[in-house]
Amino acid sequence: MYDRFAVQRLIDLWLTEDVGCCDLTVQTMVSPDARGRFDVNAREPMHVAGIEIAAEVFRRYEPRLALDIRVRDGERVGKGAVLMRVEGPAQGILTAERTALNILQRLCAVATETAKYVAAIEGTKARLIDTRKTTPGLRMLEKHAVTCGGGLNHRLGLDNGVMLKDNHIAVCGGIAAALARARRQLPTLTKIEVECDRLAQVEEALAAKADVIMLDNMGLADMRTAVDLVAGRVPLEASGGIRLDTIRAIAETGVDYISTSKITQGAPPVDIGLDEPA
Structure with missing residues (x-):
């Protein structure tokens, strides 16, 4: 349970910290009209937490992205599970990737450890x-x-x-x-x-x-x-x-x-x- 308004403010801080003035790699290497399709994959068994928050990171940076969320918070998944598919402008996907994965990995870690106890x-x-x-x-x-x-x-x-x-x-x-x-x-x-x-x-x-x-x-x-x-x-x-x-x-x-x-x-x-x- 969390407040969506407060989360939006956090996402702005996270993206500002990581992107800075611009993503130099993406803007010099990826054309604005390039499109991408990627899966967010669990590379080990885990309990899911924060999947909607990770999705919101992608949406916040690039509203044109199409997000197909495959799991729900609280769900236990195995190695290889696709948690979410992201499709759309490649620049937005690649720039927001690290921020989205960072928060998802952190929250899934807490959920997974809690489940052990x-x-x-x-x-x-x-x-x-x-x-x-x-x-x-x-x-x-x-x-x-x-x-x-x-x-x-x-x-x-x-x-x-x-x-x-x-x-x-x-x-x-x-x-x-x-x-x-x-x-x-x-x-x-x-x-x-x-x-x-x-x-x-x-x-x-x-x-x-x-x-x-x-x-x-x-x-x-x-x-x-x-x-x-x-x-x-x-x-x-x-x-x-x-x-x-x-x-x-x-x-x-x-x-x-x-x-x-x-x-x-x-x-x-x-x-x-x-x-x-x-």
């Missing part, structure tokens, strides 16, 4: 959620990619909810005082989450009626104890040091959510190319 906790009650550790300028789109891979979004920004971390709590003089102060000023439907790294803090946050409790860098035994202590009264989120090889055991403690930045910061690039049709 989602698969690792399948069959448990836990749901995977993202963090605010995103690429500056791309948060809206990377969080869209997370949902394409089967994950959920945490806060989109600092204005989406209150997260009381250790430094906030220290400044306010404790969890109960921090919660009370936040509630006096918050919009009615805004939730408050409290970060806890000790079981005593979990008890304090529960007594102060936090809406969500984060278990920050806790061991498995303490997580299980926290789950028993809370007994379903508020959602529990596990966070900190989450990896693909550890997430299953964390999910099996009984927490409701698991958040990790690995699905955005650690997503390895996927290989997508623009090739002439076979």
Whole structure:
């Protein structure tokens, strides 16, 4: 889910960065009346995210292009799948190619990595959620990619909810005082989450009626104890040091959510190319 108006502004920035004054190679080597037809190909298995955005990059630079989009966001495709066919003025295709592929590769990478983590906790009650550790300028789109891979979004920004971390709590003089102060000023439907790294803090946050409790860098035994202590009264989120090889055991403690930045910061690039049709 993303705002199309905001995406248009981003596309203008991306194209301006890459093209500069003009595409010297294309304008010196390709005649204005030359036409081209190319396929955007998946060169490895992946989950799709951002296909409409990549198409909009081509449209923005050259409105006369004909685009045949073959897949949808959230779809899993195999190696060799044609994601989109682009046909029309060759100058426009070749100039916009890199920008379109860059954003598509980035978003498909996030979706593909997210899907791996989602698969690792399948069959448990836990749901995977993202963090605010995103690429500056791309948060809206990377969080869209997370949902394409089967994950959920945490806060989109600092204005989406209150997260009381250790430094906030220290400044306010404790969890109960921090919660009370936040509630006096918050919009009615805004939730408050409290970060806890000790079981005593979990008890304090529960007594102060936090809406969500984060278990920050806790061991498995303490997580299980926290789950028993809370007994379903508020959602529990596990966070900190989450990896693909550890997430299953964390999910099996009984927490409701698991958040990790690995699905955005650690997503390895996927290989997508623009090739002439076979």
